Amino acid sequence: MNEDSNGRFDRLYADRTSGLRTSVTRELAASRRGPGMVSLAGGSPEMGAFVEDALRRMGSSVVRESATAFQYAPTEGTSAARGVVVEAMAAAGTPSRPEDVLVTNGGQQGLDLMGRVFLNEGDAVLVEAPTYYGALDAFAAYRPRVLGVPVDDEGMDIAEAREVLEAARRTGTRVKFVYTIPNFQNPTGVTMTLGRRRELLELAREYDLPILEDDAYAMLRYGGEPVPSLSALEQQETGGPERAAYLGTFSKIFSPGVRLGWVHAHPEILRRMRLAKQGADLGSSNLSQTVAVEFFRSGKWREHVRRLARIYGERRDAMLDSLAEFMPEGVSWTRPEGGFFVWVTLPEGVDASAMLPEAVGRGVAYVPGEDFYADGFGGKNHLRLSFSFAEPRLIWRGVRILASVVRDRMEIEGIVGRELRERAHARG
């Protein structure tokens, strides 16, 4: 029985809870952990001995600061934590000021606050399609219309975005903001080119829209050249944040367990977000902020991030090499310059959601593409692989198993035979 139907309190729940999403397949992928299982599903970061060691050493200093660390923190975050945010943003190439920063409970809360301060029911938000499902989940509570814009190997298709905005204008749909992940996008791994970033800023100016730039993977680059953030590009002209709000997180470069992220935005947006956050949780954990500040103050964090980038770079290479080695013809994938994810395209007609139980049964998990589309209609023949958590040896094993599952599916669907026939036909 569907847990949500004919429930005991159905007539009492707020309408907004009916918009909250769940995903059976995502849960299936996440639930199977343990020996023999290679999870290429979740985006959990590698912590490594370094963080554990640092945290152990930190213990005593946190106790020393217990008079404040165990107290409430200001809603906007401690000034020390906001100072660390400014340092982290500078290291990733985006200027900022502590007074323009709101410390949040992970980047995830920044997504929720954006929805909370901008979206009325029925308003629209423009997103990349596919996009991070956590953002779709966060926005869903405010019951918006989600307008998806396709992503190609240069990032969001800006010409298409313009058409979507035009159509919305014609039909009287109020678009409230654009959400984008320009670096190593979750789930495609694609990085938006400088040209597209400039075009997006121009488009947002034309339609007078704020942009939420989610830069969760900012510092995790393993190849290619850094591209200035939308926020940095805008600030070159305006001297401070205007319409480009920037979302960051300590989850990927330090620890997801401290639940710390931030939003850097125009003072008016930030003021509303601070009020919304005050109502939600009064403020982020002072203890977490103390721990994070200690870690970043030690100065060793740059070395830690370099080490992470080396580890993840090796894992990405293991994934790309094993895909090339094992995947049957007709399967393609992206080649990310950073972040955690590779986006795999299966031949038309191979359904990644339907294939998941078989893959999990044989010992490998992934997230089906459908989860990254708001309407659940896109992405059927896609899947997201994460290389962040498994060691190269396991990545090779997982991809080998996955490739055999894909090949079997292609055979069942008659795709392998058809392809061979077509190739033979092409050769004459």
Ligand SMILES: Cc1ncc(COP(=O)(O)O)c(C=O)c1O
């Ligand atoms: C693109 C993106 N944004 C935001 C988040 C939120 O992360 P957290 O709340 O741990 O900062 C994630 C986590 O995976 C992510 O991939």
